[in-house]
Amino acid sequence: xxxxxxxxxxIRRLTHRDLAACADLSEDRGxxxxxxxxxxxxxxxxxxxxxxxxxxLVSACVVTEYGPxxxxxxxxxxxxxxxxxxxxQGIGRRMMRHVLAEAGTTPLxxxxxxxxxxxxxxxxxxxxxxxxxxxxxxxxxxxxxxVETRPATAEDLTAILRLDEAVxxxxxxxxxxxxxxFADQLRVAEENGRITGYAAAxxxxxxQVVGPLIARDTETAQALLASLAxxxxxxxxxxxxxxxxxxxxxxxxxxxxxxxFNAVMTYGCTELPGDWTRRFAPVTVAAG
Ligand SMILES: CC(C)(COP(=O)(O)OP(=O)(O)OC[C@H]1O[C@@H](n2cnc3c(N)ncnc32)[C@H](O)[C@@H]1OP(=O)(O)O)[C@@H](O)C(=O)NCCC(=O)NCCS
Numbered sequence: 001x002x003x004x005x006x007x008x009x010x011i012r013r014l015t016h017r018d019l020a021a022c023a024d025l026s027e028d029r030g031x032x033x034x035x036x037x038x039x040x041x042x043x044x045x046x047x048x049x050x051x052x053x054x055x056x057l058v059s060a061c062v063v064t065e066y067g068p069x070x071x072x073x074x075x076x077x078x079x080x081x082x083x084x085x086x087x088x089q090g091i092g093r094r095m096m097r098h099v100l101a102e103a104g105t106t107p108l109x110x111x112x113x114x115x116x117x118x119x120x121x122x123x124x125x126x127x128x129x130x131x132x133x134x135x136x137x138x139x140x141x142x143x144x145x146x147v148e149t150r151p152a153t154a155e156d157l158t159a160i161l162r163l164d165e166a167v168x169x170x171x172x173x174x175x176x177x178x179x180x181x182f183a184d185q186l187r188v189a190e191e192n193g194r195i196t197g198y199a200a201a202x203x204x205x206x207x208q209v210v211g212p213l214i215a216r217d218t219e220t221a222q223a224l225l226a227s228l229a230x231x232x233x234x235x236x237x238x239x240x241x242x243x244x245x246x247x248x249x250x251x252x253x254x255x256x257x258x259x260x261f262n263a264v265m266t267y268g269c270t271e272l273p274g275d276w277t278r279r280f281a282p283v284t285v286a287a288g
Contacts, residue, residue, distance in 0.1 A: 011098050014047030014060060021057045022047070025081045032205045037284055038062075040182050041079060044174045045287065048098060050091065058083050059091050063099055064287045065106075066170035074170045074273065075103050077110040078286025092119050100267070107268035111239070111285035120265050128271050129264035131239040131285065132248060135207060136256040137229070138236055143250070144226035147219050152186040152198060159195045160188065167214045168288075169274025175283055176212075184208060185228055189220045199224040200283070201232060210238040213281035218246045221280045225251070238281045247280060 014022065019042065023033035041047065045064035052058045061080040067073030077099055082092045096119060100108070111131060112120050121127075152160065157177070165171045179186050183200035185208075190196065197215030201208040210228055215221035221244070229236055236256065240248055241264075252258070262285055266272060282288050 009050050009053070009058070011048050011050055011095065014042060014049045014062075016042055018042070018047065018049060018057065018060075021049075022060050022079070025057050025060050025083060026079070028083050029081055031081075034204055036182070036202070037204055037286065038079070040175075040178060041284075041286060044178055045076075045078075048095065050095070052083065052086075056083075058086050059095050061095055061099060062286060063102070064175060066168070066172050066288070068171065072106050072170075074269075074288070075106050075108045076286075076288030077108055078284070078288075080110075080116055092116075093123070096120070096123055103268075105268065107266060109264065109266045109269075109272060109288055111262040111282070111288075112265050113262060117263055117265070120267075123267070125265040125267045126270075127263045128266045129276075130242045131262050131264060131282070132242050133237065133239045133259040133262065133285075134248070134251055134256040135237040135259050136235050138225060138251070139255045140226040140229060141254070144219075144222040147189050147196075147223035148191070149187050149189045149223050149227040152180075152188045154180075156188055156195065156198075160198050163195055163198065164212065164214060167275050167278045168212075169272065172283075175287060179283075185231055187224055187227055189215060189224055196220050197224055197278075199228060199281075201228040201236070203234075204237065206234060207237040208232045208234045209284065210236050211281040212279075212283045213238065213240075214278055215280060216278060218244065218250070221247050222250055239285050240281055241276060241279065243276060244280055 041062040050059040065072040183202040197220040
């Protein structure tokens with residue numbers, strides 16, 4: 001009996017039962033397994049997959065929807081993967097066409113790797129920005145002491161959601177309300193009883209990923225980063241919008257090194273909504 005070809009196998013919704021297969025696929029492409037991140041994405045977003053008739057997944061991706069549930073205003077695409085032995089057979093293109101069809105008229109955004117970018121361009125995505133991934137141990141000094149920060153409490157959640165929506169430009173409730181359980185640290189910056197910024201640090205393999213990082217200004221972002229670094233032994237990793245040159249310079253002078261750049265791409269809108277001046281880093285490049 002002929003074996004079903006992965007180029008025609010159906011695209012199905014992924015569930016938490018697919019977590020190990022998703023991590024295997026990441027590993028197959030030389031990415032870390034990142035099960036904790038996959039777990040967040042599969043619960044806050046919608047995973048799509050193509051089964052390998054021999055077991056596991058041939059392809060996967062996750063779409064996270066933002067805005068009112070009945071009329072989303074933005075969808076973020078991430079973790080677009082095709083198993084190495086099935087590469088260059090049109091499977092990635094088929095998966096992305098499915099994502100575009102499901103999105104209808106809702107705009108899409110993603111952070112593209114160099115490998116993924118030609119495929120997204122072919123489908124009509126446009127580069128609208130760039131993010132620089134940095135990693136390392138942050139050595140702090142007095143330059144980050146001018147703004148007060150503290151751990152977030154349950155009472156802060158409403159204010160965090162309000163600030164996040166204003167800065168991101170769409171309601172991210174499904175992701176933000178999961179942060180207290182997902183992240184090791186969630187901290188706010190406060191001035192005169194008003195929250196002026198917030199940031200999470202969550203465990204990813206042997207690093208603490210800082211994201212989201214939302215702050216009124218660079219000083220507030222520095223204070224949040226320094227306070228997160230002070231409460232972990234792990235190296236920090238984060239993806240900073242390259243327009244935030246002062247923060248990038250500050251981080252590089254204090255132990256963080258550049259790992260790579262990703263292109264921020266959009267489809268169906270010319271630029272991302274919200275206020276980039278206060279949006280320093282995404283939750284993860286896979287979810288915007
Ligand atoms: C990016 C990726 C998903 C593409 O999947 P794929 O099934 O191999 O892609 P397709 O066969 O559908 O290719 C579609 C087009 O994308 C481009 N493309 C695909 N792989 C490419 C590569 N390695 N380098 C340059 N362009 C590439 C080509 O234009 C290709 O068209 P062509 O084969 O007719 O020239 C896959 O290479 C992958 O999993 N890479 C590792 C993870 C990754 O970087 N994902 C992207 C995250 S943003």
